[in-house]
Amino acid sequence: MTPAVLVGVDGSPESTAAAHWAAEEALRRGAPLRLLHAWPWLTDGRAAFADPENLPAAGQRMLAATAREVRERHPGVAVDTDVVLDAAVDGLVAAAEDTGLLVLGSRGLGGFAGLLVGSVGMAVAARSTVPLVLVRPARPAAARRAEADRAEADRAEADEEEGVAVPEVVVGVDVAAPSHAVLDFAFHEAALRGARVRAVHGWDLPPAFAVVGFLPSGVEMAQLQTAEEKALAAALAGYRERHPETEVVEQVRLGAARTLVEDSVGAELVVVGRRRRPHELGLRLGRVAHAVLHHAHAPVAVVPHD
Missing domain, CATH: 3.40.50.12370 (Rossmann fold)
Known part of the structure; x- marks a missing residue:
């Protein structure tokens, strides 16, 4: 099976744009698409939110809404969702190891703050073991x-x-x-x-x-x-x-x-x-x-x- 295309999402317009770019890439490759959301503040050993069904309502709605929007716009791609209980950089780098490509938006919020021009995006670019694509936000x-x-x-x-x-x-x-x-x-x-x-x-x-x-x-x-x-x-x-x-x-x-x-x-x-x-x-x-x-x-x- 063709390795999945992984994209980090956090509900920001930039990460949503990255998800759509990643979906198009997944279709070209004949690969599944995996949407990943990070909860970096839950890294003290607590497992209360290890099950995506137990995520706080806002996070749950965001992940589901992004997946739904991607499926509607790109009906030919298989979309899966996942949550990582880790700091954004460590979580993204680790999750990408068994994928074919990692995609991030240019400037996210929450768990992926500062992408591309900030510390998180640059750190992931410097550490990722697979090719990483950083997507610019949509312009007029x-x-x-x-x-x-x-x-x-x-x-x-x-x-x-x-x-x-x-x-x-x-x-x-x-x-x-x-x-x-x-x-x-x-x-x-x-x-x-x-x-x-x-x-x-x-x-x-x-x-x-x-x-x-x-x-x-x-x-x-x-x-x-x-x-x-x-x-x-x-x-x-x-x-x-x-x-x-x-x-x-x-x-x-x-x-x-x-x-x-x-x-x-x-x-x-x-x-x-x-x-x-x-x-x-x-x-x-x-x-x-x-x-x-x-x-x-x-x-x-x-x-x-x-």
Whole structure:
């Protein structure tokens, strides 16, 4: 059976939006959807509310209402509900271990306060053992359409058919150490959506230029750019062969985080990696992933890798 898609819900509009995004993802994957609600203040050994039927009325109504709304809007997905009696971060990380994907809203309340821009969302992103998607809150349709139109205009030269909007999954690629987990996730998500992959490599000037205190000449910049483009092409060669049906656009620019944020406008999904570390105290998000989580205009997937 395909592993479930897990989503944290707390009754906030953001977590409800995340639940609907997760339901659509579950349908694409042919996977069940699991709605999880946390009661972090019940972690002192008491089991009074261990049975969801014994939850306080407000929590009971919220969980049931969210499940009902998701089932009505996405009738093809199997929806289950669950409660974890644990602090939000620990509970989410533990519950996600036997699932295929964890989804959270961008800024929840209650047990999931501060998601994405706060401590809980960042902590879960740094510790989750499965890919985590953080979903931005819904914005006015006119604003979303304007952003998508601007993004399409900027990418017109890369489109095979001028004027036809092509859905994209944007993935950040570290050409020095390409991650199979990150790239495999991005290509899989693109295939599920019938989208193309925009592989983005942002590079920085070699430290030597900072030491000597001057910028490279135009010729040197062109040489550096060419070298980085070749490195990206080499990193993607095997994936192009394994996924001949997926269109790939390669983009190399100075500045990784800025490029990913700019390319997130109008994207279906942005995929970044997070390196696993052996000790819990060392778990941190890299600067690129951190910046993208805070500033991207699309849902962001953080994929753990070795």
